[in-house]
Amino acid sequence: MNTYSVKATLAGKAPAETTVTVKGWVRTRRDSKAGLSFIALTDGSCFGNLQIVAENTLSNYASEIQHLTAGCAIEADGLIVPSQGQGQSYEMQATAVRVIGWVDDPETYPIQPKPHSMEFLREQAHLRARTNVMGAVARVRHTIAQAIHRFFHEDGFVWVNTPILTASDAEGAGEMFRVSTLDMMNFPRTPEGKPDFSQDFFGKETFLTVSGQLNVETYCMALSKVYTFGPTFRAENSNTSRHLAEFWMIEPEVAFANLADNAALAEAMLKYVFKAVLAERPDDMAFFEERIEKGVIAKLEGMIKNEFVRMDYTEAVNILQNCGHKFDYDVSWGIDLQSEHERYLAEKHVGAPVILQNYPKDIKAFYMRLNDDGKTVAAMDVLAPGIGEIIGGAQREERLDVLDARMDEVGLPKEPYYWYRDLRRYGTVPHAGFGLGFERCVAYVTGMGNVRDVIPFPRTPGNVRF
């Protein structure tokens, strides 16, 4: 007997007049004393449930079927037929229902057929995948990841796996997690009494990566179009809906490209992703539209249709200074824009994503390319309404003398970066890239308000339980 997914049966892909098998978990059970029960079955293959009609003529009707509760695992055999009731295309007329796994103590089973708060579900991270929301998030997350790989692949990019362990202790992107095999109770010490990392596993102090960018630039200088897609770690004590200690990041890097090319790539990539989600996951998006964020679908359609606004930092400062809006923090040229400023630009002034470009060099990283004005660098941030900075990127400084001057200015030692500087000594070319926070992207697409709810097992300060 052939097994069919819930998705296939609802799409009418199961053969008519043939007994098939479905397998999954009970969402709800409704009884009718007409002598039958309705079981809503999910197997995660799509948003919808398959309705299984089980009549009291089944041998285990009273003993088992009437005791099924949310979460029970079952297999059912039967005919897939057009539904006699409203609300679903097809349903199964069951000839057998086998219970594979009961729910122990249904009263305390956390996942009940009712609304749960996201905070509660976060405490039940091992069970929350069984909910409508998390199932929909998981499928959309997968769709986005696949779309990103497809977008780059179709455009001739090569996926480069940059290292997760790194000895660069000054990548400048944030606090880092140390990785060590030294005995923390009794570690070897230098004459100065500090930990002697020369006796550690790698012979020097080692961390988890905060960015694959510097590494991926080396492959960019050989393969022209490359990107990373992998986990990233930041030991910042950030407690917000947009930060995780462990998150996934996509970092394309393109040779012979400038800032305008970079912005165009970011825009094309986001549009490609949004189109893919709307096309491939209409069921899940309809759910997000109804229960999570009214208007998400129109939001994405608008992003696909309209050109992203490009705006120079200097212009943004002028707008903010003359808009008449009272900000908690005053705006002047040279400051790092506050969340309230970015939000005003994206949400009020433009009402759509904005690509802010050419920031003052003093508030940006050392590797960003110095513009001819000597004051700004070719950096860009993509600000999305509602979530803020979703992408940060730049054209890189390809001129060794300028890069060295910048490193001196910032006070970075050259020796650890000799390999990064070598890229500028041997066949250097203009190049540019950006970083996309994967969870921020998933949150934006689904309308979910917290990145902790779009990653299966969020890691945040004080939370590494599951």
Place this chain on the structure above:
RNA sequence: UCCCUGAUAGCUCAGUCGGUAGAGCAAGUGACUGUUAAUCACUGGGUCGUUGGUUCGAGUCCAACUCAGGGAGCCA
């Protein structure tokens, strides 16, 4: 890390002026001629986050701590 708010049944919450604990959903039992997070009736279910303090008496007032949420900073 800073500011604000919160923690009461399995879940979501109410709980007045300090006077001895409530609802809805879920669960159990029963009713109901195909239901759509069904409906109706009944039943069981509580260390009021932790510790200490004030008081004859604390879910309620005070302090500290823990955790969570919103905002900020840092950033993706």
